[in-house]
Every structure is written in C-alpha cells, then in structure tokens.
Amino acid sequence: MRPLQTDLSVFTKxxxxxxxxxxxxxxxxxxxxxxxxxxxxxxxxLAEAQKSDAPFYFTAGNEICFGKQALGMTxxxxxxxxxxxxxxxxLGIFQDARANQNLSRQHSLMxxxxxxxxxxxxLDKITFEPDLLVITATAxxxxxxxxxxxxxxxxxxxxxxxxxxxxxxxxxxxxxTGKLNYQLTGLxxxxxxxxxxxxxxxxxxxPYNRLPMxxxxxxxxxxxxKAYTLGRKKFMAWxxxxxxxxxxxxxxx
Numbered sequence: 076m077r078p079l080q081t082d083l084s085v086f087t088k089x090x091x092x093x094x095x096x097x098x099x100x101x102x103x104x105x106x107x108x109x110x111x112x113x114x115x116x117x118x119x120x121l122a123e124a125q126k127s128d129a130p131f132y133f134t135a136g137n138e139i140c141f142g143k144q145a146l147g148m149t150x151x152x153x154x155x156x157x158x159x160x161x162x163x164x165x166l167g168i169f170q171d172a173r174a175n176q177n178l179s180r181q182h183s184l185m186x187x188x189x190x191x192x193x194x195x196x197x198l199d200k201i202t203f204e205p206d207l208l209v210i211t212a213t214a215x216x217x218x219x220x221x222x223x224x225x226x227x228x229x230x231x232x233x234x235x236x237x238x239x240x241x242x243x244x245x246x247x248x249x250x251x252t253g254k255l256n257y258q259l260t261g262l263x264x265x266x267x268x269x270x271x272x273x274x275x276x277x278x279x280x281x282p283y284n285r286l287p288m289x290x291x292x293x294x295x296x297x298x299x300x301k302a303y304t305l306g307r308k309k310f311m312a313w314x315x316x317x318x319x320x321x322x323x324x325x326x327x328x
Contacts, residue, residue, distance in 0.1 A: 076105055076194070076203040081286055083208070085293045086198055089216050093276075094197035096124040097205035098246065100146070100185075101132075101192040108132050108194055117142020117242040118263070118271040120195060121209060121278075130196035130203075140265055145243035146193065147185030168238060168264055175239075182240050183248035206250055208286055210279040217257060217277035223292040224255050224285065232257070239264050249282040255289075256280050 076099055086095055099105075111133040115123060117140060120133060135148035160172030160179065169175045194203065210220065221232050234257050236244045241263030249256045261267065261274025272278075281289060302310050 076101070079202055079204055081204060081290060083198060083201065083290065085290055086208075086210070089212070089219070091210065091212060091216065093122075093211040094125045094199070095208055095210045096121055097130075097194075097196045097198070097201035097203065098207040098209060099194040099203050100190045100206050100250070101194065102189065104192055105132055105194055110134075111137050113137070114139045116140035116265060116269055116271065117145065117246060118266040119269060120193075121211070122271060124195035125197055125211070127195070127197055127200065130194055130200055132192045132194045134192060140242075140269075141240055142242045142246070145182065145184055145240055145247050146190045147187045148190055163239065166264075178237055178239065182237070182243045183251055184243065185247055185251075204283065205286070206283050207246065208281045209245065210281070211260075211272075212277045212279060214277055217279055219293075219298050220279055220281075220289070221255075221257070223289050223296060226292040226296045227288065234258055236262060241266065245278055245280050249280040253282050253284045255282065255285050 083095075108130050109132075111120075111123070111131045113123075114137050115133075117138055120138075120142075124131070135143040135146075138146075138148070158179070160169065160175030163169040163175030163178075164172055169178075196202070210217075212220065224230055225232070233254060235248060236258040241258065242265075244256060245258060248254070257277055257279045259274075260272035260276040260278060266272055267274075302313070305313060
C-alpha cells in the first residue's frame with residue numbers, strides 16, 4: 076500500500092463523535108495488517124473500524140451480507156434467488172421481484188475479482204493513502220465538509236442511496252465515479268435490521284481524487300461564515316448593505 080502522504084489532521088478539528096475511517100481496496104494481501112477476527116456485514120465494518128486500535132483487513136469470508144457482491148469479491152457470487160429479485164419480495168421489501176431487479180440494475184458494483192482484501196482504519200491509525208475516507212457526522216459538520224467540496228469547484232451536493240445494498244453507494248459509487256456521496260443513516264433496510272447505525276447521522280464518502288482538494292479548502296475557508304453568526308434580522312440587513320454596495324460599484328465601475 077502507498078504510505079500516507081495527505082495530511083488528514085484537519086479532520087481532527089471537527090471533534091467527530093465517531094472517527095472517520097480510511098478504506099483501501101487491494102488485490103493482494105496487505106503486509107503488516109491484522110486480519111479481522113469476526114464476521115460482519117459491510118455496513119457493520121464501519122463501526123468496527125471506528126473503535127479499532129489498529130488497521131485491519133477483511134475478505135469475502137468475513138462479510139456475511141451482500142457487501143462482498145458490491146465489492147466484486149470472487150467468493151461473493153449472488154445466488155440465483157437474489158438475482159431474480161425473489162429475496163426482496165420474501166423479505167417484504169418490494170411489491171414484486173421486478174422492482175428488486177430494477178434496483179439491482181442500478182447499483183454500483185466493482186468488477187468481479189478486482190478486490191480481494193479491504194483495509195479499514197480509524198483516522199488516527201491511517202498509515203496508507205485511502206481510496207475513500209468515510210465520515211460519520213452531524214448535519215452541521217456535514218455542511219462544512221460539503222461546503223468545502225464546493226468552495227473551489229461550485230459542485231452541487233449529491234446524495235445517492237437505495238432501499239437495499241445501500242452500502243454499494245457508500246463504498247463503491249464514490250470510488251468508481253470520483254464523486255463525493257452522502258447519505259443518512261436510518262434509510263437502508265439491511266443496516267436498520269442489523270442495527271448498524273443509530274438513525275440520523277450523515278455518512279460522507281470522500282474518494283481519493285477529492286481528498287487533497289477538500290483538505291486544502293478546509294484549511295482555507297471559514298468554517299463558520301459571518302452570515303451564520305448574525306441571526307436572521309442582522310443577516311438580512313447586512314446582506315442588503317452588501318447588495319447596495321455592489322449596485323453602486325456596478326454604476327460606477
């Protein structure tokens with residue numbers, strides 16, 4: 076694995092209640108990283124990494140839901156009844172198998188056989204350049220991260236998830252597209268059933284290509300703009316003054 080070169084220390088300033096997690100996808104077994112000694116669903120791996128005292132890796136044998144299919148792990152072939160959509164109807168998630176099939180066609184999936192090992196580590200234990208940094212935030216913390224993404228790009232905020240296999244939108248979609256994605260906990264069927272998260276957190280998945288820019292913008296921009304400190308009436312008065320000044324400048328260039 077490529078050693079960590081990006082300075083991630085700016086994220087410590089958020090004082091997140093739950094640690095951000097670095098994720099690395101590998102074809103070959105990583106050296107010097109312990110193997111996870113339990114079996115969990117992919118959504119549960121995030122909480123496991125948040126409380127870990129060192130990086131760990133897991134394989135298809137450790138993943139007990141459909142996360143290994145999303146990751147393209149070779150030992151994670153979907154059974155025919157799942158592909159048919161019948162599983163979704165049996166579990167009461169969908170009206171008909173066709174609805175389940177329609178959703179399945181839209182999922183982001185890794186190419187089969189390209190990922191055999193997944194390394195995860197909490198923020199203070201990340202020693203590698205992460206493919207993803209996954210953050211569990213409050214709405215106000217998430218607003219700062221999303222505003223930092225748009226600060227130098229003007230990009231719109233995008234949230235993509237689904238009833239089932241919502242893990243694919245958190246762990247695969249950002250990696251394949253290079254787009255930051257966010258979703259709310261308490262929306263995914265499997266994560267709710269497994270009690271993987273308390274509802275109401277914002278999960279942000281930052282891909283490697285966005286991470287250096289995001290760090291720079293967080294270091295440069297005001298985290299709490301003046302407008303957020305004034306209250307409604309004072310903000311409206313200040314905004315009006317700014318607009319008047321700009322109109323004067325326009326009339327007297």
